[in-house]
Amino acid sequence: MLFLLSIKKTHLILIIFMLSTLILSVSFYNASPLMTSTPIDENHNQIIEEILSTRNKAFLDGNSEVIEAMYDKNSKLGTWAFEHEMKKMKYLHNWAEKQGIVFSDIKSKYKIRSAKESSDTVSFNYIASTEYSYYYENEPQTENIFRIGTYHSLKLIKYDNSWLIAKEWYTDPFADSLDLENLKTEEFEEYILSSNPRNFSSLNKRRIDAIEYADRYCGAATEEEFGFSYNKKYRDYNALGGDCANFASQILFEGGKFKKTGTWNYTKDGSKAWVNAQAFKDYMINSKRASLIAKGTYNQVFKASFKLLPGDFIAYEKKGKITHISVVTGADSKGYSLVNCHNTDRYRVPWDLGWSNKNIKFWLVRVHY
Numbered sequence: 001m002l003f004l005l006s007i008k009k010t011h012l013i014l015i016i017f018m019l020s021t022l023i024l025s026v027s028f029y030n031a032s033p034l035m036t037s038t039p040i041d042e043n044h045n046q047i048i049e050e051i052l053s054t055r056n057k058a059f060l061d062g063n064s065e066v067i068e069a070m071y072d073k074n075s076k077l078g079t080w081a082f083e084h085e086m087k088k089m090k091y092l093h094n095w096a097e098k099q100g101i102v103f104s105d106i107k108s109k110y111k112i113r114s115a116k117e118s119s120d121t122v123s124f125n126y127i128a129s130t131e132y133s134y135y136y137e138n139e140p141q142t143e144n145i146f147r148i149g150t151y152h153s154l155k156l157i158k159y160d161n162s163w164l165i166a167k168e169w170y171t172d173p174f175a176d177s178l179d180l181e182n183l184k185t186e187e188f189e190e191y192i193l194s195s196n197p198r199n200f201s202s203l204n205k206r207r208i209d210a211i212e213y214a215d216r217y218c219g220a221a222t223e224e225e226f227g228f229s230y231n232k233k234y235r236d237y238n239a240l241g242g243d244c245a246n247f248a249s250q251i252l253f254e255g256g257k258f259k260k261t262g263t264w265n266y267t268k269d270g271s272k273a274w275v276n277a278q279a280f281k282d283y284m285i286n287s288k289r290a291s292l293i294a295k296g297t298y299n300q301v302f303k304a305s306f307k308l309l310p311g312d313f314i315a316y317e318k319k320g321k322i323t324h325i326s327v328v329t330g331a332d333s334k335g336y337s338l339v340n341c342h343n344t345d346r347y348r349v350p351w352d353l354g355w356s357n358k359n360i361k362f363w364l365v366r367v368h369y
Helices: 002-031 042-061 064-068 076-099 186-193 205-216 244-255 277-286 303-307
Strands: 101-117 121-136 139-159 162-170 290-296 313-318 321-331 337-341 345-350 360-367
Touching: 042 064, 042 076, 042 101, 042 121, 042 162, 064 076, 076 101, 076 162, 076 186, 101 139, 121 162, 205 244, 205 321, 244 277, 244 321, 244 337, 277 290, 277 313, 277 321, 277 360, 290 303, 303 360, 321 345
Parallel strands: none
Antiparallel strands: 101 121, 121 139, 139 162, 139 345, 290 360, 313 321, 313 360, 321 337, 337 345
16 A cells, blocks of 8 residues: 555656646746747738748649748658648649639738747748639630638748748648549539539528628638638637537528527537537438438539539538538539538638548538528
């Protein structure tokens, strides 16, 4: 017994020592003049502006050499960041071939939230709202746009008076599709290119209001005048696994005027059916507030996706579990359904972009307004 007690005391002393060391280390780091928080200035804006504009143009041109020159490949994290961007660029161009589209422009707006710097490094936390413009191969005169909002943690290191990316993290909108094979199939391209715009002029007011809410509160992807923000009446669940179902629930309640229930509810917090993607889909269908249009792989639901109406939703299934929800908000010039969502924030984005992996299944769901 005394032996066990002595072990516990030893462990206790060790824990106290480790905690004290950690506190002192954090205090020293925060007080250190080597890496300090600084007010955002014009130089910081120029750095981010140059990185985003250079990378966007390289993505548009498919120029891997320009992208490679932006990264510190002497570091493991810099190499990983570079390799990820290359996979992302390849996916974007493969997806464009599958759609029969040509990207004509990529441009970003940004908001720096914090900056820390030393003599040879600088770190940023910033929001980027990136707008993609595209046209269909047989309709070059008609431009379509969508926006994707991302939240970045970026570290740069100076080499020969140039800043290189030593580390970068952000929630990638294409992460679920970066390992796929080439997406090009003639069937998909021919069907899309032969399609026509869809007329949504007869939508009822509840659907229209739901779309307006979805556009207003899609976070980093929304209009700059709205501050790239979510509705502050609601908790942001991104840090707890994702905010997609919470946003879909808000769209249906605030915009679509669906009444809360004992199962689907939000007071100071959201119920499981309100905030969990699987539970949200199950509740909407089982309660008869919605019904299934189609379910299956992209090949199986591709044509049925043209039946979706603004205000409907799509549930994305991985390994037998619904992991994401997006809400339909419109269609492009070929009638291809577009969606809004949270997590990686999306505004009027083609519904399968970033979700084209052959192992993903889609639930196309009609909401009964």
